[in-house]
Amino acid sequence: MNDRDGNNILIVWYDGGCPLCLREIALMRRLDRARRIRFVDLTDPSQPCPLDRQLMLDRFHTRKGQVSYEGAAAFAAMWRAIPALRPLGELARLPPVLWALEMTYRHFLRVRPTIQRWLT
Template identity: 40%
Template structure:
C-alpha cells in the first residue's frame, strides 16, 4: 500500500451513486494519493475509528495523514485536489459556490438512502 496518500475517503460501497464517484476517482488517482475505505465491507469496523456506523452513514468522512477528520464537501475538495484538479477545487471555495455545494450535499446526504432504493415504508436499511 502506498504510504504517500493525501486523503482517505470512507465511502458506502452499497450506494450506487457513491460508487460511481469512487470509480471515477480511482481512475483519476494515477499517483495513488487517495486511500479508499469501503464502510460497507463486512470487515469494516466503525468502532476501530472511535465512531459509529451512523457517523459514517450520515455524511461522507475523510481522514488526512495527520489523523485530522474532515466531512462533507471538504472531503470532495481534498479528493479532487489529490487527483490534480486544484484549479477547479479553488472555484468551489468561492462564497456563492461554496454555500450552494454545501446545501446540495446536505440534501443529498439526507436523502441518498431513499434515492438509491434502500428505504422501505419510511425506514432506511443499512446492511
C-alpha cells in the same frame, strides 16, 4: 499513512452498499492515477472505522494526516488530491463556495435514498 515520497495519503471512507457512491468512487479511482487516495469501504466490517460507522455511512468523510473533513469539505479534499479536479477543490476553499457546496450536499442527502432506488 504515507506514500513512498512521504506525502500524506488521503483516506476516503465510502458506502459500498450505495450504487451512486460506487459509481462516484469508481470514477475517482480512475482519475487517481498517482494513487494519492486510499478508498475504504465502510460496509466491510473488517475495515477500521475512526468514528461511529453509521455516522460515516450517513455523511461523506475523508482524512489527510491529522486533518479530517466531512460533507462538502471532504469532497473538496478528494478533488484536491486528483490533479484534474484540483482547481475545483481549490475553489471550494473559498468560504462562500464551500458554503454553497455544503448546502447542495445537504439537499442531496435528503434525496439520496430516492436516487439509490432508481439505480438499483
